[in-house]
Each structure stands twice: as structure tokens, then as C-alpha cells.
Amino acid sequence: MMRVLFKRALRDLKHNAARYAALLLLIIISIFVVFGMVGAANTIIKQTATKDEEANLEDGQFAVFEALSDERIKELEASGLIIEKSFSVEYDANGGDILRMFKIRQKNNLILLISGELPETKREAVLERRYAEDNDLEVGDSIDIGGENFTICGIGTTPDYNSVLRNMSDTVVDSEIFGTVFVTDEGYESMLQIASGVMAEEYLYSYRLGEGITDEDVYDLLSGETIEYMGQNIPNLTEFIPVEKNLRVDTASDDIEINRSAGIVAGIMLVVLFSYVISVFIVHSIDSDSEIIGALYSMGVSRKNLTASYVMVPVIVTFLGGLIGSLIGIFTPLGIEYQMQNCLNYYSCPKMDIQIPAYLYFYGLVMPPLVACVVNVLVIRKRLKRTPLSLLRNEQKAIKGRDINLGKLSFINKFRIRQQLREIRSGLTVVFGLFISLLVAMLGIYVYIYCDSVRDETASTTRYEYMYSLKYAPDAVPEGGYEAMAEPLTKPFMKYDFDVTLLGVTEDNPFFDIDKLSEAPDEVIASSSFVEKYRLEKGDSFSISGKNDGKSYSFKIADVVDYTPSMMLFADIDTVREVFDEPAGNYNVVYSDHELKNIDQNMLYSTLTRDDIVKNGRVFFDQMTDLIILLCSMSAAIFATVLYLMMKTMLDRSSFNIALVKIFGFRDKEIKKMYLDGNFVIIVGGVLLSLPITKLILDFIYPRFMVANVGIGLIPRFSPGLYLMIMAIVTILYLIINKALLGRIRRAVPAQVLKNRE
Amino acid sequence: MHVVINDLKKSYGEGGSFVQVLKGVNLSIKEGEMCVIQGTSGSGKSTLLNCIGGLDSIDSGSVKVAGNEIAGLKSDKLADYRRENLGFIFQFYNLVPNLNVRENIEVCKYLADEALDIDELLDVLGMREHASKFPSQLSGGQQQRCAIARALVKNPKLLLCDEPTGALDSKTSRDILMLLEEVNRKYNTTMIIVTHNNSIKNMVDHIIYIKDGLISKDYRNDNKIPAASLEDL
Numbered sequence: 001m002m003r004v005l006f007k008r009a010l011r012d013l014k015h016n017a018a019r020y021a022a023l024l025l026l027i028i029i030s031i032f033v034v035f036g037m038v039g040a041a042n043t044i045i046k047q048t049a050t051k052d053e054e055a056n057l058e059d060g061q062f063a064v065f066e067a068l069s070d071e072r073i074k075e076l077e078a079s080g081l082i083i084e085k086s087f088s089v090e091y092d093a094n095g096g097d098i099l100r101m102f103k104i105r106q107k108n109n110l111i112l113l114i115s116g117e118l119p120e121t122k123r124e125a126v127l128e129r130r131y132a133e134d135n136d137l138e139v140g141d142s143i144d145i146g147g148e149n150f151t152i153c154g155i156g157t158t159p160d161y162n163s164v165l166r167n168m169s170d171t172v173v174d175s176e177i178f179g180t181v182f183v184t185d186e187g188y189e190s191m192l193q194i195a196s197g198v199m200a201e202e203y204l205y206s207y208r209l210g211e212g213i214t215d216e217d218v219y220d221l222l223s224g225e226t227i228e229y230m231g232q233n234i235p236n237l238t239e240f241i242p243v244e245k246n247l248r249v250d251t252a253s254d255d256i257e258i259n260r261s262a263g264i265v266a267g268i269m270l271v272v273l274f275s276y277v278i279s280v281f282i283v284h285s286i287d288s289d290s291e292i293i294g295a296l297y298s299m300g301v302s303r304k305n306l307t308a309s310y311v312m313v314p315v316i317v318t319f320l321g322g323l324i325g326s327l328i329g330i331f332t333p334l335g336i337e338y339q340m341q342n343c344l345n346y347y348s349c350p351k352m353d354i355q356i357p358a359y360l361y362f363y364g365l366v367m368p369p370l371v372a373c374v375v376n377v378l379v380i381r382k383r384l385k386r387t388p389l390s391l392l393r394n395e396q397k398a399i400k401g402r403d404i405n406l407g408k409l410s411f412i413n414k415f416r417i418r419q420q421l422r423e424i425r426s427g428l429t430v431v432f433g434l435f436i437s438l439l440v441a442m443l444g445i446y447v448y449i450y451c452d453s454v455r456d457e458t459a460s461t462t463r464y465e466y467m468y469s470l471k472y473a474p475d476a477v478p479e480g481g482y483e484a485m486a487e488p489l490t491k492p493f494m495k496y497d498f499d500v501t502l503l504g505v506t507e508d509n510p511f512f513d514i515d516k517l518s519e520a521p522d523e524v525i526a527s528s529s530f531v532e533k534y535r536l537e538k539g540d541s542f543s544i545s546g547k548n549d550g551k552s553y554s555f556k557i558a559d560v561v562d563y564t565p566s567m568m569l570f571a572d573i574d575t576v577r578e579v580f581d582e583p584a585g586n587y588n589v590v591y592s593d594h595e596l597k598n599i600d601q602n603m604l605y606s607t608l609t610r611d612d613i614v615k616n617g618r619v620f621f622d623q624m625t626d627l628i629i630l631l632c633s634m635s636a637a638i639f640a641t642v643l644y645l646m647m648k649t650m651l652d653r654s655s656f657n658i659a660l661v662k663i664f665g666f667r668d669k670e671i672k673k674m675y676l677d678g679n680f681v682i683i684v685g686g687v688l689l690s691l692p693i694t695k696l697i698l699d700f701i702y703p704r705f706m707v708a709n710v711g712i713g714l715i716p717r718f719s720p721g722l723y724l725m726i727m728a729i730v731t732i733l734y735l736i737i738n739k740a741l742l743g744r745i746r747r748a749v750p751a752q753v754l755k756n757r758e
Numbered sequence: 759m760h761v762v763i764n765d766l767k768k769s770y771g772e773g774g775s776f777v778q779v780l781k782g783v784n785l786s787i788k789e790g791e792m793c794v795i796q797g798t799s800g801s802g803k804s805t806l807l808n809c810i811g812g813l814d815s816i817d818s819g820s821v822k823v824a825g826n827e828i829a830g831l832k833s834d835k836l837a838d839y840r841r842e843n844l845g846f847i848f849q850f851y852n853l854v855p856n857l858n859v860r861e862n863i864e865v866c867k868y869l870a871d872e873a874l875d876i877d878e879l880l881d882v883l884g885m886r887e888h889a890s891k892f893p894s895q896l897s898g899g900q901q902q903r904c905a906i907a908r909a910l911v912k913n914p915k916l917l918l919c920d921e922p923t924g925a926l927d928s929k930t931s932r933d934i935l936m937l938l939e940e941v942n943r944k945y946n947t948t949m950i951i952v953t954h955n956n957s958i959k960n961m962v963d964h965i966i967y968i969k970d971g972l973i974s975k976d977y978r979n980d981n982k983i984p985a986a987s988l989e990d991l
Contacts, residue, residue, distance in 0.1 A: 411868045414861060422856040657854050663813060665841025665869050667834060746833070750813045 005301075005309035012285070013313045019648060020313070023277065024321045026641045030270035031325025031364045032335055033634055037263030038363075039329060039356050040339030041256040047352040048162070048253040055110040055350075057159040057249065058206035060215050061086065063239035066227050067203040076221060080210030084108045086160070087204060088180075089188075089197040091146030094135060098166065098198060099145055099181045103188045108206040109160040111182055112350040115139050116154030122187035126154040130164055130348045131179020145181060146195030157350045158182075160206065163251035164348050167606075168241075168499055170566075170711065172454075172619040173346060177612070199606045200471065204239075215242040238548060245497045251709055252347035258705045259339070267363055269436050270638075271371055276429050277645055278314055279375045283425070284649050285310065286383045293384070303384050311376045318368035326364035330356065342627055412670075416678035423653065426646040430679070431686035433642030434730070435694065437635040438687070441726070442694040444631030446702055449716035451621040451628075457564040457714070458617025461528075462610050464511040464591040469605040473587050478596045482509045483587035485576045488547035489569070493533060494708040500530060500544060500567040503589070504576025511591050517572045518558040521579055525570040527563035533703075533713025544569075546580075553579075565613045567712055636733065644737050647679055651741055659750045671745050676738055680731075687730055691723060760789040760916065760948045761810060766819035768805055779805045781971035782819070789824075789915075790946040792938075793964040794953060802971045803952045804920060810950065811844055811918050812836040824915060841869045845909030845947075849921035851901040853893040859904045860889045863911050870912030879907045882944075883937060899930035903937065910941055917941075919951040923958070928990075935961060935985040961985045 013020055067087075068076075076083055084107040093099040104118055104126075105111065111118065114129055116139035125145070127137060132155045137143060141152050158180065166178045183191070192201065207218060219240050226233040243249050286293065293306060329335035336354055343349070409417070420427055468481070477483040485504035490497045502524065507517060514525055526536065536542055541556045555569065577586060588605075590596065651658070654675050661671060695718065703713065768780040779802045787793045797803040808814040809821055812828050821828050828839055845866075853862050860876060867873040880886040883903045893901055902922065909917060922938070923931035939961060942949055951958060959965045960983050967975035 411861075411864050415857070415865070418856045418861070656852075660852050660854070661865060662837065663811070663840065663846055664866050665837050665839075665844070667837050667841075 005305060006312065009309050009312040013317070019281070019645065019652075020317050022641050022645045022648075023274070023281070023314075024317055024324075026274055026277065026638065026645070027318055027321025027368050028325040028328065029634065029637050029641070030267075030274060031322050031368065032328040034263050034267035034270065035326055035329025035356075035360060035364055036335040036339040037259045037266070038360055039336035039354065040343065041260035041263060042357050042360070043336065043340060043352055043355045044256045044343055044349065045253040045260065046355045048250055048349065051112060051350045051352075052159050052250065055112050055159045056108050056208065058108045058243055059209040060218065060240070060242040061160070061204055061206045061246070062218075062222055062237060062241070063202060063204045064222075064225075064236045065203070065229065065234065065238050066236055068205070073205075076207075076218075079217070079221060080213040081218065082107055082208040082210065084206050085204075086206045087188075087201055089192065089201045090199050091191070091195060091197050093145040093181075094137075094143055097131075097135070097177045097179070099131070099179055100166075101145065101181050101183060101188060101191060103185050104182050105158070105206075108208055109158045111154075111156045111158055113154050113156040114351050116152070116156075119153050119182070119184050119187065122184055122190055123148065123150050124153040124183070125150040125187070126156050126182040127152050128161060128164060128175075128180040128348055129155055129157050129350075130173070130175035130346075131181075134175040146191055146197065148191065148195060150181075150183070150187075156182075157348045159249060160246070161248055162347055162349065163248045165248050168247050170616065172616050172710075174616055174619045175348075177615065196601075199604065235548065244495070247496065247498075247709065247711070252343050252349050254709055255347070256343050258701075261705075266436075266440070269439075271367060273429075273433055273436055273638075273642065274318075274368070275371045275375050276432065277642065278318070278372050279379055280426055280429055280646065280649055282310065282314065282376050282379045283383075284653050286380060287653070290383075297384070303381075306384065307377055307380045310380050311373055314372040314376055315369045318372040319365070322364050322366075322368035326361070329364065330354070338630075412673055415674050416681075419650075419654070419675060420678045420682060423650045426650050426653075427679070427682045430643055430646045430682060431689070433646070434639060434683065434686040435690040437639035437642070438690045438726070439694045439697065440631055440638065441635035442691075442698055444628045444635065445718075445722065445726075446698050446716055447624050447631070447706075448628045449718065449722075450702070450707065450714060451624045453714055453716055454564065454712070455617045455621045457528075457562070459614045461513075461563045462565055462613045464593060465610045466590075466592045466595055467608040468590040468592070468596065468599055469608070470588050470590065470603050471605045472603045474600070474603065475585070477587065478590055478592075478599050480594060481590035481592045481596050481599075482506060482511065483573070484509065484589040484591060485573050485580075485582060485587050486589045487576060487580050489544045489553070490547045491534065491542075491544045491567075494704065496709055498533070498567060498711050499547065500569060502569045502571060502576060504571055504573035506573050509591065511593075512563060512568075512570060513561045514570055515559065517570065519572060519575065520556075520558075521571075521575050522555055523558040523571070524555045525559045525561055526557045527566075527568040527570070528560055529564050529712035529714065530567040530569065531557065531560050531713070532715045533567060535713075564712060564714065565617065636729070639730070640733050640737065643683075643734065644740075647676065647737060647741055648744075650679070651675065651744055658745060663750045668742065668746050672738075672742055675745070676741060679738075680734060683730060683734055684727075687727055691726065760791070760824060761785070761787040761950070762820075762822045763806075763810070764820045766806070766809060766821060767817045768802075768809060768814070769817055779971055780809070780816075783968070783971070783973055785966055785973055785976060787948060787950065787964060789948055790942070791964050792942050792949045792951070792962040793966065794951045794959045794962045795966045795968060796953060796956070796959065797968040799954075801968045803968050806968065807918055807920055807950065807952050810916075811846065812839050841912075843915050845912065845914035845917045847902070847905055847909050847917065847919040847922045849924035851893070851898075851905045851925075853901055853904055853908070855893050858890050858892050859885060859896070859907075862893070862904055863908045866908050867911045873912050874910060876907075876911060879911055882940070883907050897930075898926050899933060902926060902930070902934050906934070906937060906941070910945070910947070913945060913947075915948060917947050917949045919949060919953075921953055922951060923953070923955060931955075932985060932988060935988065939985045957988045957990050961988055 073083055084105060086102060086109065088100045088102050090098050090100045111126055119125055137152055139152055139155060143150050143152060161180050164173050164175055164179060222237045222240065223235065225236045227236045296306060483506065487502040489500045489502050491500050505512060517525065531537065534542065536557060538557050538560050541554060543552055543554045545552055577584060658671055658675060763783055763785050766780050766783040769776060769778045771777055783806060795803045795806065805814065809816050812831065816829050819829065823843060828836065831839060854865065857865065863876050867876060880889055883906060885900065885903050885907060888896060888900055896904065923934055926934060935958065938949060941947055951962065959979065962979060962982060964978055966973060
């Protein structure tokens with residue numbers, strides 16, 4: 001008996017090849033997307049932790065104004081710290097780029113080589129991976145650094161520059177123009193002697209905590225030290241960053257954590273979706289085979305054998321879908337590798353071996369057939385509870401809602417409504433599929449609008465051409481420049497502490513769109529990037545801490561100005577000097593609309609040009625383009641597949657009725673109106689329902705989780721045109737599928753259908 | 759003549775499964791006639807009905823209904839032909855399950871420019887009180903009455919009935935046949951009834967026997983009796 005039933009199942013597979021192929025495609029897409037997202041995220045998270053340990057990742061770092069003496073370092077080491085100098089100098093390199101040069105580390109943040117070897121001679125260097133990749137540099141190539149020729153002996157990464165931000169306050173990484181380089185002690189010292197850096201040597205130390213000492217203890221040990229500078233005692237500690245607050249460390253795994261969560265949630269939703277699709281199939285199959293089942297059942301074929309025969313094909317198809325999806329996810333460049341590449345193209349990660357968690361294998365290989373089996377068994381058991389006679393007669397339960405009084409509606413409209421009520425299960429599946437695909441699409445669109453806005457608004461709100469950060473300010477402001485006093489502040493968002501600059505400016509500064517500076521010491525004008533990050537408004541009050549002294553300040557937002565490149569608070573320069581005890585006339589930043597030739601280079605801490613800032617703004621967009629395309633195409637594929645499957649099922653279920661109305665003399669166009677066009681109303685309703693819900697979900701998730709580690713705030717704004725575009729794309733997909741299915745209506749031969757029925 | 763068929767041939771399948779179902783059928787049916795086509799299973803009577811109804815293509819020959827040739831018409835033209843000329847009644851009623859009685863009738867009313875009044879039809883067929891019921895809430899006889907109403911609403915010139923009493927008990931069968939008789943009288947509708955039932959031939963004007971794809975007998979019934987008097991239904 002089972003052999004015969006098996007044959008029946010195989011013929012069912014052959015007969016419904018298109019339907020099963022679409023189901024297979026849906027499962028392949030679902031599994032491979034989830035495999036890719038979760039597998040890549042898991043690999044990066046797990047491997048980052050392993051590699052951090054391998055490389056002795058620091059527990060924190062601090063920078064000082066004047067280098068610590070050897071004795072002081074020994075004292076600190078005696079307190080239980082493993083300290084290592086991590087001094088650096090930035091040099092012009094490779095024709096206009098900036099490379100930050102370090103000595104080879106011995107204790108903390110060790111180099112993990114990807115290729116080549118560590119340097120042995122003073123003109124050999126290990127180049128950071130991302131910079132090397134973006135500049136097509138390989139081991140054996142030469143590179144000009146600070147006017148000296150270096151041979152690249154190795155390419156590698158260090159865990160303290162997982163995110164190769166030049167400054168902690170930078171919004172994005174741009175590895176085309178900035179990277180790190182590691183040379184021997186001799187090489188580093190010789191460069192100090194003969195080459196001039198673009199800024200002075202930075203005295204930074206990394207530390208690892210020993211037994212019984214905490215970050216707070218280290219801060220306490222360092223924060224009291226002062227040095228004499230320009231006749232004043234100032235704190236020597238300029239920066240103290242425990243590793244968990246370091247925006248350069250482990251950012252890849254922080255960033256991709258959301259992908260893991262999103263992948264798992266997407267996985268669950270997709271399972272629900274394809275379970276529902278399968279249940280629609282099986283209900284249709286059982287209903288159309290009701291008489292056959294009744295005949296077999298009445299002849300004594302067991303419920304178990306019948307169930308096995310109906311479960312077989314969906315289980316095989318879903319297993320194959322899961323297997324193929326998993327294999328694509330693991331072994332092809334479209335899956336885990338692709339998803340990882342998105343991350344590796346931005347973050348400087350070491351070599352990583354793909355690490356797939358056991359639950360992902362369960363998800364890909366066991367769950368699809370298991371879900372198909374469970375759903376099928378439940379549906380079949382329910383159907384087989386009917387008596388053989390009831391099955392033979394194909395008695396159908398009354399459809400809920402079909403007795404709705406439709407009043408004086410026209411015949412066609414009445415018919416459409418009845419048809420939609422009859423197919424309510426398929427309709428709901430389409431709406432659910434639409435919701436999931438719109439969620440994926442909206443994520444892609446969200447990423448696009450965010451990146452596009454960062455790019456455009458960065459360019460439009462940066463009005464100065466040059467920003468000079470000064471170590472020492474000359475008495476007279478360089479001619480053509482506008483002085484400002486920048487005080488570094490910090491404010492937490494989620495688990496990150498972000499740099500916010502309080503900028504004291506003069507009334508005549510033309511580079512910021514400020515109408516009137518407030519004279520009240522507790523009032524500031526906030527940049528849009530600040531208020532949008534912290535969801536504040538004009539008139540709101542907030543507290544913020546001094547980055548160096550940890551003091552808490554409270555400010556009220558007097559006004560908001562458009563400024564995107566970084567988070568800024570603007571106030572009158574004299575007020576800032578007064579609040580932060582700066583001498584009258586002091587300043588530490590100069591803005592200009594042209595290059596200032598009369599600035600003494602020794603006084604400069606750094607120079608930032610508008611081109612650098614605008615280029616930074618573009619990086620997001622360039623990095624995310626592939627992801628946007630992937631998300632939008634996935635979304636379209638899921639929607640089109642679900643829509644095709646459900647519309648085809650609706651048509652199959654109605655095939656007899658269609659044949660019947662054809663016999664009566666209805667034309668194909670009229671039949672299309674009666675049986676297919678009602679779906680458009682369902683789809684439009686689904687879009688109108690799904691769009692605001694998906695937007696609300698993303699409004700909540702995106703700033704909190706997707707870009708929580710980005711140092712600016714920006715609320716993407718959706719134009720009405722965008723909504724219309726989504727509606728147009730959905731309509732086009734619908735029309736294509738509708739057109740394809742219209743062929744089925746045309747091909748239906750009434751006499752054949754009648755004969756089959758009899 | 760209302761229906762004229764000349765040398766109609768129809769086959770199915772190819773190679774080993776080739777079957778010549780109709781081998782050259784010739785017949786003519788007058789307007790307003792009630793005609794029965796009888797034959798054993800597989801004789802070709804349903805195929806003949808499908809060819810007259812434009813539901814199936816024909817291999818060769820001619821089928822003229824009301825003077826119009828339907829052989830060789832494209833599917834759109836065939837749809838128009840059915841729309842304008844035909845009503846169908848099936849053995850298994852074939853009502854649309856998610857439409858109630860009135861709505862099932864409306865399906866065909868939509869197709870006619872000068873449709874009959876649905877309420878009047880429901881009265882004639884004794885279905886007025888069941889107008890808002892769905893097919894699954896009706897007995898077999900009531901479903902067939904609904905199917906007849908649906909076929910008649912567009913006032914077709916030709917009514918094709920494929921085993922209209924095949925699924926009914928004898929009392930209900932008699933009721934249905936009386937109805938058909940009344941419809942024929944009232945609307946002068948030409949009717950072709952395909953049936954196994956030997957008694958039905960006694961109430962019609964014209965009897966055709968088909969055997970192995972050919973007409974074996976074709977004669978007019980001069981002694982027809984009312985449906986109410988039929989026995990052994």
C-alpha cells in the first residue's frame with residue numbers, strides 16, 4: 001500500500017511542480033538569508049572574542065600631556081597593571097593619506113598578522129588590513145611614509161583599532177585615507193628624528209588589569225597628577241578610556257550583534273510564514289483529494305498511511321529547501337561570507353574561521369521538514385476526523401462570514417467579496433508575507449535614506465574649508481580665521497559614551513547657522529546631530545559630563561541649528577571661557593574658508609578640511625550600497641514568491657468554478673476580475689496596514705540598535721514619494737504575477753474540468 | 759432547424775491512447791423541441807453535448823446553432839456564443855458553493871441583456887423561500903432547481919442538460935422533469951437532454967440513440983406523455 005501511496009505522492013510532486021518549486025525557492029531564500037545573517041554575526045562575535053584574547057586586548061588606555069617617567073610606569077605596574085607605551089605619530093603617506101605610526105607591541109594589543117611577517121629592519125612596516133585593502137597594497141610593496149620609503153613586510157590588525165577611527169569623535173571610518181602602521185623601535189625613533197609628522201607625538205598608554213585593581217583605581221591613580229603649562233598647573237591626564245567605552249574596540253561584534261538578533265527574529269517570522277504557506281497548500285490538497293482519501297479510508301487504508309503519503313512531499317521539499325539554503329549559506333560567497341564581507345569591508349578584523357552555532361544547523365536542516373511535518377499532520381488529522389462518507393461527498397464546512405449581507409453591491413463586486421471571504425486564509429498569508437517583505441524592504445530603504453542623508457547633510461552643513469585644532473594659541477588670531485574655544489564633553493547613549501563638543505564661537509563666525517548666541521551660561525544652541533541622537537528638542541534641558549574632568553554640566557537648548565558631521569553645542573566664546581576657567585582671549589580652534597598659510601605648524605594639533613569631512617560622510621553610503629541592494633531584492637523575492645504561491649493556490653482552488661463560469665460564457669477578462677483582481681484590494685490593504693507598522697518598528701529599532709554606535713544622530717525622513725514608490729513596486733510585482741496567472745485561466749478547458757469533476 | 763450537425767468527428771489522445779469518440783455524427787433538432795440523446799457509457803453522448811455547447815473543439819464536420827457555425831471559433835467567440843445562446847444543467851448541479859441561491863442565479867443574469875426576472879423564476883421553480891440559502895444548505899432537488907433557474911435566467915435559446923436527474927430520487931426527478939416541461943412550454947426553449955434514463959424519452963419530441971460514436975436511431979415521438987405521468991424514473 002505504501003508503495004502505491006508513495007507513487008501518488010511523487011505524481012503530486014510532478015503535477016504541482018511549479019507550486020513546489022516556488023515553495024522550495026521561498027524556503028531556500030529564508031534559510032540562506034537567516035544562515036548568512038546569523039552565521040556571519042556569530043562568526044564575528046565569537047572569533048573577535050577569541051582573537052582579542054590571543055592578542056592581549058587592553059582593559060583600557062589613557063593619554064597624557066607629558067609622557068610618564070619610567071619610574072612612574074614602574075609604580076603603576078607595581079599596582080598590578082601591565083602597561084605598555086602606545087605612542088604614535090601621524091605622517092603623510094602614499095600621496096595625501098594619513099598613517100598613524102606605532103612601535104611593534106610586546107605586551108598589549110598585539111598585531112595579528114594576516115599575511116607576511118613582523119618587521120625586522122627599520123624601513124619595514126606592517127600595515128593595517130583595511131588601509132592596505134582600500135589602497136591595493138600587498139606584502140612586498142613599497143609605501144612612502146613621511147617622505148621615507150618603507151617596504152610592507154606584513155599586513156595585520158590590532159584589537160585596539162577594530163574600528164579604524166582617526167579620532168574618537170569621528171562618525172565613520174575611511175580606510176582609503178587613514179590607517180595604522182607598525183614599525184620596529186629603531187624605525188619609529190628614526191622617523192621622529194628625520195620626518196615631520198602632521199601632528200605632535202601622542203603619549204598614549206594601554207593597560208591590562210591585574211588582580212585586585214579596577215579601571216576606577218587606575219583613573220584615581222592618574223587623575224590627580226598635574227604639570228605646569230604656560231605658567232599654569234593643568235592635569236596631565238588628557239584622556240582615560242576603559243575598553244568597554246572605547247569606540248574603536250570590538251565595534252564589529254557590537255555592530256553585528258543586531259544582525260544576529262534580527263536574523264533570529266527574521267528566522268522565526270519566516271518559519272511562521274512558510275508554515276502558513278504549507279498549511280494553505282495542504283488544506284487545498286486534502287480538499288481537492290477528499291473523495292480519493294474517502295475512498296481509500298473507507299477501504300481500510302489506515303490514517304497513519306494516508307498521513308504519511310500526504311506528509312511525504314512537503315517534508316522532502318522543505319528538507320531540500322533547508323539543505324540547499326544552508327549549503328548556499330555556508331559554502332557560496334552569497335551567504336555567510338557575503339554577510340561577513342559587509343562587516344569586514346568596514347572594520348579591521350583579523351582572519352576569521354567561519355563558526356556556525358549548532359542551533360543554526362537545527363534551523364536550516366531540521367526545522368523546515370519538522371514544521372512541514374507537524375503542520376501537515378495537524379491539518380490531515382483534523383480532516384481525517386471526518387467520516388469516510390463525509391470525505392467521499394467532499395462535504396465542506398460553512399465558511400465563516402460568507403452569510404454576510406452584501407446588500408445592493410454590483411454582481412462583480414459581490415462575487416469578489418465572496419471569493420475573498422472564501423480565500424481568507426490565502427489572503428491573510430499574502431498580507432503576512434507582504435508585512436515581512438516590507439519589513440525587510442523598509443530596513444533597506446531606511447539604511448539608504450540614513451546613508452544618503454548623512455552624505456548630503458554632511459556636505460551641506462559644513463561651511464568652513466579648514467578647521468585647525470591648536471596645541472598652543474598665538475595671541476593674535478591668524479588673519480582670515482575665526483577663533484573658537486572647544487571643550488570636550490561626553491554623553492552616554494545606550495552602552496556607548498559619545499564625544500560632544502561645546503564650541504564657544506564669536507558672533508561673527510559665518511560657518512554655523514546661528515541667529516543669536518545666548519548669553520546665559522546654561523543655555524546652548526545644539527546641532528541637529530545632537531538633538532536627533534538624544535531625541536531632544538528646543539527648550540529641553542539635559543546634563544552632560546566633561547570628558548577630561550568628569551564634571552557634570554546642565555544645559556538648556558535655546559535653539560537648534562543644522563549641523564551633521566559631529567555632535568556640537570554652541571555658546572558664546574566668552575561664556576565658555578568663563579565656565580571652563582579658560583584665560584580671557586584663549587582659543588584652541590580656528591575656522592577658515594581658505595587655507596591659512598600664516599599658522600605655525602608647531603602650534604597645530606591637527607588640521608581637518610571640508611573635503612575630509614564630506615568624504616567621511618560618503619563612506620557610509622559606499623559601504624552600505626551592497627546591503628541595501630541585498631535587502632531590497634530579498635524583500636521583492638519573498639513577496640513575489642508568497643504572492644505567486646497564494647494566488648496560484650486561490651486559482652487552483654477555484655479552478656472548477658472558473659471552468660463553470662467559462663461554460664456559462666464569461667470572458668477571460670471578466671473571470672480575471674472575479675477571481676484575481678479582488679486580490680489587489682487585499683494587497684493595497686496589506687501595504688496600507690504594513691507600511692506604518694514597519695515604519696514604527698524601524699523608527700524604534702534603527703536608532704537604538706542599528707546605528708547606536710555612530711557618533712551622530714540623524715532621523716531619516718521618508719518623503720510621500722517614497723511611499724508611492726513602494727506602492728508602485730508592489731503593484732508592478734502584482735501585475736506581473738497576475739499576468740502570468742491569467743495564462744492559466746485562458747488555458748483552462750471547460751470540458752476537461754467537467755470530466756475530471758465527474 | 760435550430761441545431762444542425764453534419765459529419766461531426768471528434769477524437770482524444772494520440773498513438774496507443776487514441777480514441778475516436780464521434781465518428782461522423784449527423785443530426786438536426788428543431789427550434790422549441792425537447793430532444794433526448796441516449797446511449798451507453800462511452801458511446802459519445804456527453805462528448806456530442808460538449809461539442810454542441812462549444813466546450814470542446816471538434817476535429818472535423820460542422821455544428822450550426824441558430825444558423826451560426828461554431829466549429830473553428832476562437833475561445834473568445836465561443837464564450838460569446840455560449841453567453842448569447844446557451845444554458846447548461848449538469849448532473850451534479852455545479853453551483854458555486856460560496857454564493858447563495860439568488861447570487862448563483864445572478865452569475866448568469868449578469869451575462870444577459872434581457873434576463874428574466876429572478877423572483878419570477880424562483881416562484882416558478884418553488885425556490886423563493888430558499889433564495890438566501892447556500893448550496894450546502896439545500897437538498898439535491900433544491901440544488902438542481904437552483905441550477906435550472908441559473909440556466910434559464912438569461913432566457914437561452916438552447917438548454918443543454920447532462921443527466922439532469924442522474925443524482926436525484928424518482929419523486930424529485932419527476933418534479934425536475936415537470937419543471938423542464940413547463941419551461942419548454944412557457945419559454946419555447948429548445949432542450950437537449952443527455953440521459954441514461956429510459957423513461958425520459960417518453961416525454962420528449964425527439965429521440966436520438968448514439969452507439970460507438972454514430973447515431974444509431976433518430977426519430978420523432980408522436981405519442982409523448984406528460985412528465986407527471988412518467989413511470990420508473
